[in-house]
Amino acid sequence: MHKKLFIPGPTEVREDVLISQAAPMIGHRMKSFSDLYGSINDKFHKLFKTEHEIYVHTSSGTGLMEAASRNFINKKALHTVCGAFSKRWADISKSNGKEIGVIEVDMGKAIKPEMIDRELSKGEYDTLMVTQNETSTGVKNPVKEIGELLKEKYPDVLLLVDSVSSFMGMEIGFETWGVDVVVASSQKAFALPPGIAIMTISKRSFERAKEVKNRGFYFDVLKMKKYFDEKPYQTLSTPAISLFYALDYQLSRILNEGLDERYRRHKEMAGFVREWAKRYFALFAEQGYESDTVTAIKNTRGVSIKDLNNELGNRGMALSNGYGALKEKTFRIAHMGDITLGEIKDLIANINEIINLGV
Numbered sequence: 429m430h431k432k433l434f435i436p437g438p439t440e441v442r443e444d445v446l447i448s449q450a451a452p453m454i455g456h457r458m459k460s461f462s463d464l465y466g467s468i469n470d471k472f473h474k475l476f477k478t479e480h481e482i483y484v485h486t487s488s489g490t491g492l493m494e495a496a497s498r499n500f501i502n503k504k505a506l507h508t509v510c511g512a513f514s515k516r517w518a519d520i521s522k523s524n525g526k527e528i529g530v531i532e533v534d535m536g537k538a539i540k541p542e543m544i545d546r547e548l549s550k551g552e553y554d555t556l557m558v559t560q561n562e563t564s565t566g567v568k569n570p571v572k573e574i575g576e577l578l579k580e581k582y583p584d585v586l587l588l589v590d591s592v593s594s595f596m597g598m599e600i601g602f603e604t605w606g607v608d609v610v611v612a613s614s615q616k617a618f619a620l621p622p623g624i625a626i627m628t629i630s631k632r633s634f635e636r637a638k639e640v641k642n643r644g645f646y647f648d649v650l651k652m653k654k655y656f657d658e659k660p661y662q663t664l665s666t667p668a669i670s671l672f673y674a675l676d677y678q679l680s681r682i683l684n685e686g687l688d689e690r691y692r693r694h695k696e697m698a699g700f701v702r703e704w705a706k707r708y709f710a711l712f713a714e715q716g717y718e719s720d721t722v723t724a725i726k727n728t729r730g731v732s733i734k735d736l737n738n739e740l741g742n743r744g745m746a747l748s749n750g751y752g753a754l755k756e757k758t759f760r761i762a763h764m765g766d767i768t769l770g771e772i773k774d775l776i777a778n779i780n781e782i783i784n785l786g787v
């Protein structure tokens with residue numbers, strides 16, 4: 429039996445979206461591919477009023493996090509670590525030989541602009557990395573406020589954002605927030621199968637990339653730009669064409685729903701789960717910084733999350749245990765992608781029944 433996914437990626441993919449992949453294959457040097465990628469590009473720009481380029485790349489989000497580290501850090505990057513994925517990004521930069529500094533807060537806490545201000549005031553950095561939504565802890569970092577700080581006091585520092593588990597589910601501004609680069613994966617709030625990732629890039633980030641040595645090959649953004657601009661709308665190597673079909677189809681669905689409505693739906697689902705969690709458990713994320721795509725819940729009742737998930741599995745659903753060391757101490761419910769409030773209510777009703785809550 430298929431288990432409906434209430435996990436923070438991969439998320440549930442609707443049947444019509446799954447079917448949209450099953451189109452005849454085309455060559456990636458054919459006009460039909462350029463038309464497909466061009467259509468994706470048009471739809472992105474209808475959704476987001478931005479001058480930034482939006483690229484689709486065949487890799488998961490981690491690949492494009494590596495691309496961001498390799499292409500845009502020239503001098504030194506400040507990483508902001510508040511959980512497993514923001515730590516991963518710092519590790520990626522370090523393993524690519526980049527000089528980095530790190531601000532680290534306890535898991536469950538958010539990164540605040542004043543922490544960044546203190547560190548950037550040393551004048552050592554040209555790049556700042558922020559994880560908009562730390563999936564391991566359910567924390568939303570204040571990217572907008574951080575962008576405002578940079579615009580006001582550190583205009584030469586590039587702001588690079590991991591929006592992997594928030595893009596299409598939580599608001600992000602490009603020029604308006606002062607964000608230079610955004611990385612996102614298909615298998616999260618896009619509600620697509622895994623396998624492609626997207627990266628948005630500001631004009632000045634390309635200027636930075638020109639100064640950076642050893643950008644690599646597969647993830648060189650200047651090569652991406654060349655194929656995109658000149659062919660046009662092509663990719664350096666053979667892309668996951670079936671997923672491009674699905675992305676094009678899903679972007680039409682998102683345009684139909686409307687981005688604001690999509691954000692509202694995510695907020696509504698998050699609000700419902702948070703109220704339930706506060707009533708019977710406690711929230712793991714610092715107050716005021718709770719994610720709208722995934723809620724991490726403190727297991728204050730000592731429930732066996734493994735057993736709960738097994739029984740949910742028998743009923744055709746799955747949630748997530750806590751990440752890494754937070755296993756059994758926390759558990760996570762994702763309200764991400766195309767999931768509806770009705771489906772969330774159904775999940776919660778089943779949890780209530782299984783562990784005898786509210787009855």
Ligand SMILES: Cc1ncc(COP(=O)(O)O)c(C=O)c1O
Pocket residue numbers: 436437488489490491513559561562563564590591592593613
């Ligand atoms: C916030 C965040 N960043 C990065 C990643 C890595 O993305 P991917 O698995 O697409 O490489 C994840 C995956 O869960 C994530 O949640």
